[in-house]
Structures are given as structure tokens and as C-alpha cells.
Amino acid sequence: MPTPGPPRTTTTSEKALAQAVLIHGPIARVELAGMLGLSSSSLTRLVKPFLERGLLVEVDDRSTKSVGRPVRPLDVSPGLAHVAGVKLTADTVYVAVTDVRAGLVASGEHTLRSHRPEDVASAVAAAVRAAQVEPVTAVGIALGGAVSNGRVEFAPFLGWTDVPFAQLVEDRMGVPVVLENDLVALAEAERWFGLGRDIPGFVVITIGAGIGYGLVVHGEVVRSREAGVGLGGHIPLSATGPLCAEGHRGCAQAMLTAGSIAAQVSAALQRPVDYDEVLDLARAADPAATAVVHAAADALGLLVALATNLTMQPAAVLAGEGIALFGIAEDRVRSAIAAHRDPRADDVNLYVDESGFTAWARGAAAVAIQDAVDRLQLDPPAS
DSSP states (O other), rough: OOOOOOEEEEOHHHHHHHEEEEESBBBBBBHHHHHHOOOHHHHHHHHHHHHHEEEEEEOOOSSSSSSSOOOOOOEEEEOOOOOEEEOSSSEEEEEEEOTTTTOOEEEEEEEEEOHHHHHHHHHHHHHHHHTOOOOOOEEEEESEEEEEEEEEEETTTEEEEEEEEHHHHHHOSSSSSSEEEHHHHHHHHHTTTTTTOOOOEEEEESSSEEEEEEEEEOOOOOOOOGGGGTTTGGOOOOTSSSSSSTTTTTTTHHOHHHHHHHHHHHHTTTSSOOHHHHHHHHTTTTTTHHHHHHHHHHHHHHHHHHHHHTTOEEEEEEEEEETTHHHHHHHHHHHHHHHHHHHTTTOOEEEEEOOHHHHHHHHHHHHHHHHHHOOOOEOOOOO
């Protein structure tokens, strides 16, 4: 009986096929062939091993009532795999277990009690297992800082430099582990599976504990070691704003981080309030909270305008655990964007991801999915 040889690495064309169906499926073959620049016969040959292995399936198309041969769009196989995405902060492990399209299956958060790398790796493994989704075939980890080839070059909030963290987690999980800067991971998730899908270029701005900035141009995330430095955090946005910890007046960190906003309102009210209470007070039209939130909204609008003006990408995805501020003062944000754009420029399209820390964890899952596509192997024909 003929026996197959060892699995082989997929070709560039096969990877492009897998990516296209993953992002756009269910998708008709004629549309897929046009997207990939292939003839019908070439596409058929390319698809065959994916169907034989059960990675792709043909599904019924209920969207058309056309006569003739029925259309059987291609899609990824249901329940193909689960991956885990992990977002690390200074004190919490956030987990999102997803399907292969980064659709949320389970989530959780667990307190981080130590910054020792081995302890954090064990905490990540325990948090993934606590989601009780089996099997998890890959893990993606996102954190604030500079990373390269599975190593944390530096992560100030954890006090790490040159830590082989992906390997530490892989030793505990027994599955491939991908490590990425959190902003890059979030941008990749929005590009492949989120609000930025099918948008060739956009900026990503996040507000919360810090200020994040990412960029997609010509359908690719701009990657740089400096993604982990937080360069967007100290852009000046208000000449009369508060000082940040570095002494910059009215910079993005001073105007838009949750801690700074809460501190300003706490000082005005002469009692401690946290960020969520500030937003509640602003919704109730408290004067002090409203003034701070309005100033932050004006600053956010200016930041969006600056980012889109300088990159010439007239779309922005707003995200982060502090993005609820946008819903309170959306009109002010949009007015500030318009005030700082040339009237002849295109309108900025805003897309708001309100999923908070889940968005960060899904970003980590997305880079694990991308890595899985890159590592995909197919069985050769029997010989």
C-alpha cells in the first residue's frame, strides 16, 4: 500500500490561500482565484490538499438563489483549533482562548503575584489551563516593551531585560508560543480579524494605563523595535494641561491615561476617585469630572488628527481599557479631529473597539494564529 512521506512546509501560494480563506471565508472560488491571481485549475490543485486534510471545507451558500451548478464557498473547518492569547500587565494575566479567527471562546484574568520570569511563566500556563478549553494548540503572549525572537529585550513594568520568556512558557505548555509587543499584536488582530479588516491603512490608538500607537500601511503592520518604547505617549496635546511623570506639560500621557485623569478629578474633588468613577461622574454631569473628560476628549481628537495627518491614513481604530471615554464625549473627539484637519482632506473613519483588556488578549491570540499559518505543513501525496 502506498504510504505518505513526511509532512512538507507549505509554499508561499499555499500560505496565501490559507490566509485568504481564514480572513475572508466563506469565500467563493472565483473570488478567491481573483484575489490570489490564479486560474480556476491552479486554484483547484492548490485547494486539494487542504480539503483532503480537513483544514478547509466546502459549505453551502444560502446567500444566492441563482440557477445552475450550486456555489460551494470555501471556509476553514469548524472547530479546527483553539489558541490562547495572553496579555501581561504589571499585576494581571489576562487570557482569551479563541477559535482560529480570534473569535472569543473563553476568557479570564488572574492576579500576578511575582515578577520573577519563571513564576510569571507558570502563572501564564496556569491561567490558560484555567480557561478549561482543550486542546489549546498554540499560545500568543503580548506585553508592553520590546521583544525579539521570543525574548523580552526590556519590559519596564516587569523589571525585565533579556528574558527568553517564550521558551519558559513553551517548556510549561508543550505547544508553540509566540511573543509580541502588545501594540503590534493588537494592530495585527484588527488587521486580520477586527475593525481594520479590508482597510489597507489605518492608525491604532489605545488609551488606558498608557498610550499606545500602531500603524498599518498597505495592508501590513509597521513593525519596529521602538513599538515598545511608547513614542506616542509624549506628543504634546495641550499647552495648559497637567504634567506627566517626565515633566512634559499636556502630553498624551498627561491628558489621556486613566491614572492622570483620575488624579486630576481626585484633586478637584479632594477625595480619591478611580477612572471608572470619573466616567460615571461625567455621565452625571459633575462639573469637575466633565471638565477633565472634555479636555481629554479634545486631546484624543487632536492625537487622532495628528496621527492621520502625518501618516496620510484616513482611518483610525480606537481601543484600550480606557476607551469608554470616547462614548461619553464622542462629539468633542470628532469636532477636535475636524478642527485639526484640512477641510479638503478626507473624513477620518473611526472604528471603536470597546472590548478593553479582551482586545489586548485577542491580539496575542491573533499573532499565534498568524504564526500557525506560517508553520503550516501539509501531507505529501501517497507514493
